[in-house]
Amino acid sequence: MSERPHLRRGPALAAARPHAEFLATSSWSRRTGDRVCDFVFGDPQESPPDGFVEAIQRAGAARDPSWFAYKGSTPVARETVSESLRRRLGVPFEPADVFMTRGASSALAIALAALVEPGDEVIFLMPPWFFYESMIAYARAVPVPVGVDMRTFDPDIEALEAAITSRTRAVIVNTPHNPTGRIYSDCVLTDLAGILSSASAAHGSPIYLFSDEAYSRIVFDGRRFTSPVAHYPYSLLFYSYGKTLLTPGQRMGYLALAPTMPARAELREAIALAQFGGGALGVPDALMQHALPDLEPLSVDVRRLERRRDLLAGALQEHGYEAHRPEGTFYMLVKSPAADEAPFVDLLAAHNVYVLPGRIVGLPGYFRISLTATDDMAERSIVGFSEAMREHANGRRSVRRP
């Protein structure tokens, strides 16, 4: 029996594998040392925001025997979240519609378990967050990619409408959008809501909008973020504190049902059962829920991210790159000077500048820079970006020579 393979088939495996292979590439895991400029992931490279460690340590002291007992969404956490959502979005969320999760990805997993059956189709936008496709596939549903308009980075509404079938159960949108940095306007969201409402009516059953708002508080230039949830009743809002606090290994977020959602009692039950009946996977640790009232007002310094964006965008443009200035998120998208970005990304790495190749997020020909690098890395990287561009240009010239 020892020669027999473990796995019979695996669309989910196939969807997750490219990311795993990228992560396992040794040159990426070796990106350490004083000279490295690490722009690969939205990961912290400096201390957490002031007050974070104190809040965690305070919440670590048991104040009663049930402090570390089994926890669902605690009443204090639900109240804190609904108050924050009302204040920030102007939408009257109810505490009973808030389900504490381990971030936005965990909220998506719970929504998929509660609402999506095998064979259902779930639409997501390309370029996507790393694991939308594989998460849909692990839920045994069918991932349906739809492109964005590459001039505006807005959803291609016509392509989206054309992709809807009688099996479409949900559409995932993400605003502010990783990796393009686009914030969807009220106008775009109204169009989106319009086609989802029409298609739902034609279907005879609702198409859900899964709204991934992990970056809703990382917004630049004094822009205003509008939640898609304000535009469409069959909406589920997903949020993560891991971005706002820049502590993604300490997982907490939530799923919130739109207050305009019809028949919410039934849906609340379905969400609660999926969360517990699925193994209580999606509930944050007791400590994180205890710390939430202290953590809710904390944030990374968004103005500093904005200044880093401006420094890098200016320098890259000066050295001949097409760099896209994001409206929000941690990320800046840059067009690779070579059509295939992979060798160019390796060339940057040879200059100690590590970026994310676009193909990993469905955008071949681009690379992604995370603004969570330090100011020092941002400044030091400019020489590397400049030299890589020069070598690339020389390489092209030398190739052209007979």
Added chain:
Amino acid sequence: MSERPHLRRGPALAAARPHAEFLATSSWSRRTGDRVCDFVFGDPQESPPDGFVEAIQRAGAARDPSWFAYKGSTPVARETVSESLRRRLGVPFEPADVFMTRGASSALAIALAALVEPGDEVIFLMPPWFFYESMIAYARAVPVPVGVDMRTFDPDIEALEAAITSRTRAVIVNTPHNPTGRIYSDCVLTDLAGILSSASAAHGSPIYLFSDEAYSRIVFDGRRFTSPVAHYPYSLLFYSYGKTLLTPGQRMGYLALAPTMPARAELREAIALAQFGGGALGVPDALMQHALPDLEPLSVDVRRLERRRDLLAGALQEHGYEAHRPEGTFYMLVKSPAADEAPFVDLLAAHNVYVLPGRIVGLPGYFRISLTATDDMAERSIVGFSEAMREHANGRRSVRRP
């Protein structure tokens, strides 16, 4: 559209609902106050073990910028676990075969995602842990219950063999067993391994043994715990620190592949992809992994649980109950004096003694006592158990009278 139901069908929903309804029953959620004796769940009613809060708070202080960054299974955590498993079980687990999870239920969810396809059958033993059936159903697989021998509480090996079909993908066992307190002997495990090996060979593909060992360190009377993983190569071990530390709201555990498992490289990849591609749901918080080397040697006072078991078992037998003395776990199973235990459980509650009705865990006619209650509750409860028995007997007499 507002009248349209959200849900189309739901075997998973149906499997999870009875537990949710029980949890929502107001008399259970009202079990507070000085006079209450709460034996319902394996939840803490006293302070965590000495050293727990200190370990958590120490791990809460960021020692480097990546302290709270995205985390997979950290090398230190994997090393700590494999060393503990080697020492406690005498089985040479490799660090690379250890995957940190959010407890045993989270390990089960990952194993289901990695190895089980829709339509596959997964066998579990009745009486089961609360959510085996619903977790299998949420994985879109088919839950197949098989009874235990009610005299010994060992698996009914013949019934298990008869339940295996060509669609059987895995069998879940739990030793020490919640709620019977049974520890499976080497002899039972050898028989189990024998039928699984034969059936796998007949199938042409392995049937996996999912071994839930959440209570492996809560063992009484100097008994020895043997892991099923030592008996059968296609075994995945699930563990939770939430029982040993009695802090189930602060979730950490692991999934470990048997070192005798053939073709482990392929399976390691499948587990890692399910864990990340499924949304990184199953990875414990950074803080818990940092704290693990300090937490690993800590434990609830098992001798004290044993004394509480003896006090309660003796008193219950004295007052006419059939109480089963567990070999391990937090739980003691008691036969209800009435064939339908539900009204008797309500009668106990009227005397401020709260226990878990057996029907919730597939054992109608029984109730379950959690030994995690305080010594004071255990002592105070004896009057309530005694009076409920007396009233039940009087009630029966009065019913018999014309």
